[in-house]
Amino acid sequence: MQGKPSKLGRLSIQLGLGIFGFWTLAPIAWLVVSSLMQQQALTATPPDFSPSAFTFQNYVEVMNSAAALGRGLANSLIVAVSTTAVALAVGAPAAYALARFQLPGSGPILLMILATQMFPGIVVAIPMFIVMSHLGLIDSRLGLVIVYLSFNLPIVIWILHGFFLAIPVGLERAAAVDGATTLQIFRLIVLPISWPPIFATAIFAFIESWNEFFFALILTRQNAQTVPLVISQFAGQYQTVFGQMMAAATMAVTPVVVIAIIFRQSIMKGFTEGMIKS
Amino acid sequence: MAKVELAAVYKRFGTLEICSNINLVVADKEFVTLLGSSGCGKTTILNMIAGLEDVSAGEIRMEGRVVNNLTPFERDVAMVFQNYALYPHMTVAENIGFTLRLRRISRAEIEKRVGTIAGLLELTPLLGRLPSQLSGGQQQRVAIGRAMVREPKTFLFDEPFSNLDAALRVRMRSEIKLLHQRLGVTSIFVTHDQEEALSISDRVAVVNEGRVEQVGTPEEIYVRPVSRYVARFIGSPQIDLLDGAIVEESGGTGFRVGHVLFALPQPLVHALRTQGALEMGVRPENVLIADQGTAANVRVVNPVGPASFVTLAWEGGLITARVPGMSRLKAGEAVQFNVDPQHLMFFDKASGRRIEVPAGL
Numbered sequence: 001m002q003g004k005p006s007k008l009g010r011l012s013i014q015l016g017l018g019i020f021g022f023w024t025l026a027p028i029a030w031l032v033v034s035s036l037m038q039q040q041a042l043t044a045t046p047p048d049f050s051p052s053a054f055t056f057q058n059y060v061e062v063m064n065s066a067a068a069l070g071r072g073l074a075n076s077l078i079v080a081v082s083t084t085a086v087a088l089a090v091g092a093p094a095a096y097a098l099a100r101f102q103l104p105g106s107g108p109i110l111l112m113i114l115a116t117q118m119f120p121g122i123v124v125a126i127p128m129f130i131v132m133s134h135l136g137l138i139d140s141r142l143g144l145v146i147v148y149l150s151f152n153l154p155i156v157i158w159i160l161h162g163f164f165l166a167i168p169v170g171l172e173r174a175a176a177v178d179g180a181t182t183l184q185i186f187r188l189i190v191l192p193i194s195w196p197p198i199f200a201t202a203i204f205a206f207i208e209s210w211n212e213f214f215f216a217l218i219l220t221r222q223n224a225q226t227v228p229l230v231i232s233q234f235a236g237q238y239q240t241v242f243g244q245m246m247a248a249a250t251m252a253v254t255p256v257v258v259i260a261i262i263f264r265q266s267i268m269k270g271f272t273e274g275m276i277k278s
Numbered sequence: 279m280a281k282v283e284l285a286a287v288y289k290r291f292g293t294l295e296i297c298s299n300i301n302l303v304v305a306d307k308e309f310v311t312l313l314g315s316s317g318c319g320k321t322t323i324l325n326m327i328a329g330l331e332d333v334s335a336g337e338i339r340m341e342g343r344v345v346n347n348l349t350p351f352e353r354d355v356a357m358v359f360q361n362y363a364l365y366p367h368m369t370v371a372e373n374i375g376f377t378l379r380l381r382r383i384s385r386a387e388i389e390k391r392v393g394t395i396a397g398l399l400e401l402t403p404l405l406g407r408l409p410s411q412l413s414g415g416q417q418q419r420v421a422i423g424r425a426m427v428r429e430p431k432t433f434l435f436d437e438p439f440s441n442l443d444a445a446l447r448v449r450m451r452s453e454i455k456l457l458h459q460r461l462g463v464t465s466i467f468v469t470h471d472q473e474e475a476l477s478i479s480d481r482v483a484v485v486n487e488g489r490v491e492q493v494g495t496p497e498e499i500y501v502r503p504v505s506r507y508v509a510r511f512i513g514s515p516q517i518d519l520l521d522g523a524i525v526e527e528s529g530g531t532g533f534r535v536g537h538v539l540f541a542l543p544q545p546l547v548h549a550l551r552t553q554g555a556l557e558m559g560v561r562p563e564n565v566l567i568a569d570q571g572t573a574a575n576v577r578v579v580n581p582v583g584p585a586s587f588v589t590l591a592w593e594g595g596l597i598t599a600r601v602p603g604m605s606r607l608k609a610g611e612a613v614q615f616n617v618d619p620q621h622l623m624f625f626d627k628a629s630g631r632r633i634e635v636p637a638g639l
Contacts, residue, residue, distance in 0.1 A: 170363035173330050178377035178424070179351035188376075192367045 031253075035059070035246035042242050058247035069248055071223075072230030076252075079141050079226060080209035083148040087205050090149075091156030092198060096186055098157070099164035100172070110161065113154045121151075121214050132219055139221040147215050152205045159204070159271075163197040164190065200270025203263060207256050227252040280341050280354070280431035280464050281306045282327060287336035289322050289488075296322050297488040300336070304466060309458050310493075311467040313475040314485035315511070320468045321360075321436055323485065327466060328434050329353050340432065356425035357434040361441065362417045364409035364424075371396070371405040374423045395423045415446045422457070433458075433465040439474065451478050472512050476500065484508050506630040509559050509623060515587055518565075518597045519625070520558045524550045533558050533622075535594040538572050542619050549635050550624055556633070559623035562587055565599035567607075571616040576607045590615060 005013065034042055041053030062069060098106050128147060129138075137143030167190065175185045191198070213228040220229065231252060234245035260267065282304040289297040297319045304310045312320040325331040327338060329350035337344050345353050356377075364373050372379075374395055375388040383391075396402045399419045409417055418438060425433060435454070439447040455478055458465055469475050475482045476496040483493045484507075492504040503509040509517045522535035524547055532541040533556070540558070542550075550556065567588065574592035586605035589598050590613065599615060607613065624633045 168361065168363065170359045170361055171365065173325075173328075174357070174359055174363035174424075175365070175376070176330065177328060177350040177355065177357045178428075179380045184380065189365055193365075 028253075031246050032250055034242060035250045037243055039241065039243050058243035059251075061241075061244050062247045062251065068225075068230050068233070069227070069251070072225055072227040073252070075141060075144075075224055076210055076226040076228075079144045079148065079224075080206050082141070082145045083152055083209040084202050084205040086145065087149055087152040087156045088198065088202055091153050091201075092160055092191070092194075093186065095157045095160035096164050096190060099161050100169075110158075113157055116154045117151070124150075125215070125218055128215070129218055138219055139224045141224050143219055144216060144224060144226070147219060148209045148212060152208055155208070156201050156205055159201045160194070160197065163194060167193065196266055196270035198270070199263065200267045203259060203267055206259070210256055281339075282432060282464060282466065283337075283339040283342075284323070284327070285337045285339065287323075287326065287338060288334045289319070289326060289331065290334040295488060297326075300488075300490055302483055302490060302493060304464060307462045307464055309455075309465045309467065309478065309480045311469060311475040311479040311482045312485050313469060313472060313482050313511070316470055318485045319488035320470075320485045322488075324357075324434055324436055324466060324468045327353075327432075328355050328357050354428075354431040355434055356428045356430035356432070357436065358418075358421045358425050358438045360437040362409075362421040362438075364417055364420055366409055369406050369408060370401060370412070370420050370423075373409065373420055374401075374427050377424070377428050391427055392423075395427045398426075399423050414442050415450070418442060418450060422454075426457075426461070431464065433463050435465065435467040437469055438467075439469075439471075447474070454478060473514060476512070484511060486511075502632070503623070504632055506557065506559070506625045506632070509625070509632065513561055515562055515598050517559045517561050517623070520560065520594055520597075521627070522556070522558060522594075524553070524556065526551065538593055540572075540617055540619070542622075546619070546635060550633065553624070553626060553633055555627035557625045557627050559625060559632075560597065560617050561621065562598040562600035564618040564621040565590075565597055566616045566618060567599050567601060567613050568616050569614065571614040574613055574615055576609055576611045576613060578609060579605050579607050581605060 035058055036054050036056065037047070038053055038055050038057070041048035041050075047053075097103065098110060103109070132138050132143045132147070135143070137146065171189055171193075172185050175189045180188065210226075211228065212226070213232070216224075216226045216229050217232075220226070227248075231245055231248045234241045234248060282302075284300045284302045287297060287300040288295065300323055302310070302323075312323055314320045322331060326333050329345070329348060329352075333346050338346055340353060350357070365376065368376065371389075371392050375392045378388045378391060392405070393402070396405055399422060401416070401419055401423060404412060404416060404420075409420065412420065418441075421438065438454075439450050442450060451474060454467075467475075467478065476499070479496060481493060481495055482499050484491045484499065486507050492499060492508050494502070499508060500512050503512060506519065510519070520533070520535045520540075522533050524542075525532065525534045525539065526547060530539055530541055531544060531547045532539045534540075535558075567590075572592055574590035574597070576588055577591045577596065578589040580587045580589075581604045583604075585603065586601050586607075587598050588601055588605055588607055589596055592615075597615070601607075624635070625631065626633060
């Protein structure tokens with residue numbers, strides 16, 4: 001056990017955390033503040049922070065173009081939920097199989113799964129576009145789900161694989177002696193005790209899909225546009241409507257932030273549990 | 279009830295042989311312990327009997343039927359694991375009833391059977407608790423209850439007491455023994471604790487480096503170990519092994535260690551003199567501190583209540599004597615000792631096998 005840090009140590013930890021907190025939160029605070037400011041006040045040098053510069057007009061304007069934002073939100077929700085659901089439904093059993101069964105080539109399989117994370121999206125963007133257009137999946141939510149799965153599924157498998165490895169094998173052996181089949185062991189023993197990491201992984205996959213911009217830009221036109229794309233359209237050719245863009249962005253990130261705040265303890269527990277379990 | 283047989287069973291992981299030529303017959307209703315140091319392969323043997331590990335070669339039979347390819351459930355065995363392996367998300371009642379739930383037994387029947395077992399193991403007030411809310415001893419009883427509720431043909435125990443404190447461990451030994459007497463179910467128990475093995479078992483199988491070194495009753499194992507390994511493994515403190523040779527000379531006949539001659543009866547000397555280099559094994563209870571004998575100095579006195587173990591330094595090294603009660607001997611004190619020639623053991627120095635001396639010598 002390490003002793004308690006000294007007063008100076010504690011102070012420097014607090015200072016470090018303070019700087020980190022400011023670094024992380026300042027853009028978000030600026031996002032919210034600027035979403036409440038008039039365009040002139042925002043673009044003035046220096047920005048005009050007088051009370052009269054603040055307005056809810058940006059939100060009203062965004063609401064007026066609700067069709068685009070509403071469609072974007074619906075698309076994002078459908079794509080993110082579907083991606084998350086499929087990634088977990090496929091990834092969890094795959095991770096369990098890789099963790100527990102002595103499969104031929106499971107080492108190389110894991111390495112390949114990791115390798116998919118090692119190159120930037122731009123590398124596969126053009127081949128992905130060609131494949132999707134041949135399949136007739138350009139500007140479709142299904143196309144986006146398939147593409148998002150290609151990077152979410154490996155992450156899900158990797159995170160859960162580590163956790164499943166940490167589950168004491170005795171539990172599964174006990175269940176086998178009790179008469180459970182492999183599927184029953186997975187369903188009745190492994191899944192219920194893995195709820196925190198599965199939940200944390202689900203949130204992670206959801207946020208990844210919700211925030212994704214690059215592939216959505218390439219693979220969608222109008223119908224399947226997700227929220228990040230809708231927001232970007234507030235930047236026009238001749239003028240960028242900053243206030244409205246920020247208002248739309250605030251509305252888009254709010255669900256994710258709320259989810260993260262509500263479930264922060266489960267998320268923390270999920271990601272740390274696998275590390276300490278013996 | 280079941281007879282369990284292992285016939286020429288091997289377990290290999292790649293080129294590594296974990297268990298070699300295991301032959302063991304556990305009779306119906308018998309309580310047999312697999313005893314060995316950690317890593318000797320005893321748990322692997324148990325896992326193979328349970329059906330949790332495949333057998334590389336050989337046969338495992340239950341009631342005469344080869345079960346090599348049957349699942350643990352089909353073998354009708356129940357197992358208590360070293361870390362109890364209780365399902366952490368289920369209550370005590372759900373843990374015990376899990377196996378019945380898998381067999382689609384009605385809820386009322388499950389409740390009834392779980393209730394009976396809980397009553398037997400004094401778990402009734404704990405039925406609604408989660409494993410994390412139980413003490414080690416209570417978790418242990420739940421694990422036993424989970425095994426019992428099945429009414430299996432064979433019980434398998436994998437070091438079930440190793441996580442308990444000393445007092446509870448001794449109490450649980452008696453409880454398991456009582457349970458076995460009451461239920462009469464064939465039981466195979468794994469432990470590295472020789473005292474536990476001797477106190478609980480009908481017979482003990484000593485496992486060493488993946489082989490069964492000796493199978494016998496606790497008395498046979500203690501009094502007539504087949505090898506130096508078994509002799510050293512059984513008994514606490516360990517048996518002392520003295521390096522020397524059989525001599526027949528004008529000064530007397532016996533076993534000479536350095537300048538010291540331990541006198542032995544003539545027929546015993548006759549029986550041993552054709553053997554090669556020997557080691558003489560003496561257990562602490564057969565070392566007698568006396569008025570006359572070999573000179574020694576008291577090195578350490580370890581009182582354990584009903585007796586004290588006194589380590590003596592003498593010409594041949596160190597030797598431990600068991601004296602009754604709390605010894606008043608002090609470190610550094612000069613004493614003399616003899617060994618009881620009736621209870622000596624002799625081992626072939628090269629092979630480590632005990633030399634069987636004809637009865638009555």
